[in-house]
Amino acid sequence: MSDLAALERALRDADGGRVSVTADDRARASTDRSGWVPASPPVAVVRARGVADVVATLRWASAHAVPVVPRGAGTGLAGGAVAGADAVVLDLSGLTRIVEIRADDLVAVVEPGVLTADLDRAAAVHGLRYAPDPASATISTIGGNIATNAGGLRCVKYGVTRDSVLGLDVVLADGTRTRTGRATVKGVAGYDLTSLFVGSEGTLGVIVGATLRLHPGPARTATAAAHFATVAAAAAAASAVTRAGARPAMLELLDAATLEALDAAGPPGGALLLAQADGPGADVEIDAIAAVLGRTATRLDVATDPRRADELVAVRRRALPAIERRGRVLIEDIAVPPSRLAETVTRIGELSARTGVPVFTFAHAGDGNLHPIVLTGQPFGDPGPVPADVTAVVDDIFRLALDLGGTITGEHGVGLLKRKWLAAELDAGAGELHRRIKAAFDPHSVLNPGKAL
Numbered sequence: 001m002s003d004l005a006a007l008e009r010a011l012r013d014a015d016g017g018r019v020s021v022t023a024d025d026r027a028r029a030s031t032d033r034s035g036w037v038p039a040s041p042p043v044a045v046v047r048a049r050g051v052a053d054v055v056a057t058l059r060w061a062s063a064h065a066v067p068v069v070p071r072g073a074g075t076g077l078a079g080g081a082v083a084g085a086d087a088v089v090l091d092l093s094g095l096t097r098i099v100e101i102r103a104d105d106l107v108a109v110v111e112p113g114v115l116t117a118d119l120d121r122a123a124a125v126h127g128l129r130y131a132p133d134p135a136s137a138t139i140s141t142i143g144g145n146i147a148t149n150a151g152g153l154r155c156v157k158y159g160v161t162r163d164s165v166l167g168l169d170v171v172l173a174d175g176t177r178t179r180t181g182r183a184t185v186k187g188v189a190g191y192d193l194t195s196l197f198v199g200s201e202g203t204l205g206v207i208v209g210a211t212l213r214l215h216p217g218p219a220r221t222a223t224a225a226a227h228f229a230t231v232a233a234a235a236a237a238a239s240a241v242t243r244a245g246a247r248p249a250m251l252e253l254l255d256a257a258t259l260e261a262l263d264a265a266g267p268p269g270g271a272l273l274l275a276q277a278d279g280p281g282a283d284v285e286i287d288a289i290a291a292v293l294g295r296t297a298t299r300l301d302v303a304t305d306p307r308r309a310d311e312l313v314a315v316r317r318r319a320l321p322a323i324e325r326r327g328r329v330l331i332e333d334i335a336v337p338p339s340r341l342a343e344t345v346t347r348i349g350e351l352s353a354r355t356g357v358p359v360f361t362f363a364h365a366g367d368g369n370l371h372p373i374v375l376t377g378q379p380f381g382d383p384g385p386v387p388a389d390v391t392a393v394v395d396d397i398f399r400l401a402l403d404l405g406g407t408i409t410g411e412h413g414v415g416l417l418k419r420k421w422l423a424a425e426l427d428a429g430a431g432e433l434h435r436r437i438k439a440a441f442d443p444h445s446v447l448n449p450g451k452a453l
Helices: 005-012 022-029 052-063 116-126 143-149 193-199 231-243 255-263 282-293 306-317 319-324 338-355 387-404 417-423 428-441
Strands: 018-020 043-045 066-073 088-091 098-102 109-110 165-171 178-181 208-215 221-228 250-254 271-278 299-303 330-333 358-364 369-375
Touching: 005 018, 005 043, 005 221, 005 255, 052 066, 052 088, 052 165, 052 208, 066 208, 098 116, 098 299, 116 143, 116 282, 116 358, 165 193, 165 231, 178 193, 221 306, 231 250, 231 271, 231 282, 231 299, 231 338, 250 255, 250 306, 255 271, 255 358, 271 282, 271 306, 271 387, 282 299, 299 306, 306 319, 319 330, 319 358, 319 369, 338 358, 338 369, 338 387, 387 417
Parallel strands: 043 088, 066 088
Antiparallel strands: 018 043, 098 109, 109 208, 165 178, 165 208, 221 271, 221 299, 250 271, 250 358, 330 369, 358 369
């Protein structure tokens, strides 16, 4: 692309970002953790060193009608950062400053390339916590989490990423830089543009800074691990915990197939429910939760020792890597009303048994967000077409979620992988509003075209 010379000059005059056109760099930047591989790699990769590089890149792209795919760590699971021919990847992973932590205000200001776990560790120095806790926290970036409105293990109590984003620093498609929101928890001046950008998957603007809400670190943490004879019994127990008025910080479910992959199975056909309480009343809270779980559990383990609690939670964090050792997987993400959780996990298990396609299910049980992990029968990393019977099972899972009043994605986003299902969830009016909003923010469809909508 001859116009790349103009982009290189603009970057030299900005923050000194650079353009790479090497085959290796372009190939690495063409896909994300979804495994979706485009037919052709992107034209180039821009490695931004500062906000001025982002501004320069988008001004250039808008002037030359070149698609731009924003990218963080590439840990997305829906193909949102996949970039093919004619596109330029805008790599934001180098913007890693934690600009400030204002402990008295419970606020952090960060750049988008900061790893989620790094922010949490930096907050802990001040006795604080960054609450969103996706399973990918050690490898995913704040910018990527905001782009997909990521949830995580602590979302049942602290909410998803949107609940921790107070304001954003954004560069629009034409290179205009703007700020949304504020550094206060309350504020209703103007439309809530911050929430509009959260979860927009890089299709409305490029996030270059975020003002985030922090929470006091927990004074105490207590954890319960309960085994159940069936996954339906475990899901029903999760609902019972909520109905009892308990407010766990974590409530995670793992089905029998997942436990087998972890080599941590309880009784055959069983399931595991992990509950954690935090704060000054953690011990009292976990006792109340354990009382509910103990009514139907076949085994119950309560830990107040932090080291033992970490061991119990580590079982959940190891779930996906353990399944991936069996071959290529499709990492799906649906959510249903919590009251339908037991029915959902049961029907997914029945679907797997009926079709012979292995499905491993774990879930953020407290808010009804399930992750059915579908084994394709292919070697890990195989970029080939997914077998038709596996695709049919995935479609049935999405159909089930919608039939039960849920959604095709709770936190991974639509990206490329779920676009064909979006129309089934949105009515015609909502779909048209989405298209109008996209056109207003990005009239030339420069930003991540073909994604999310």
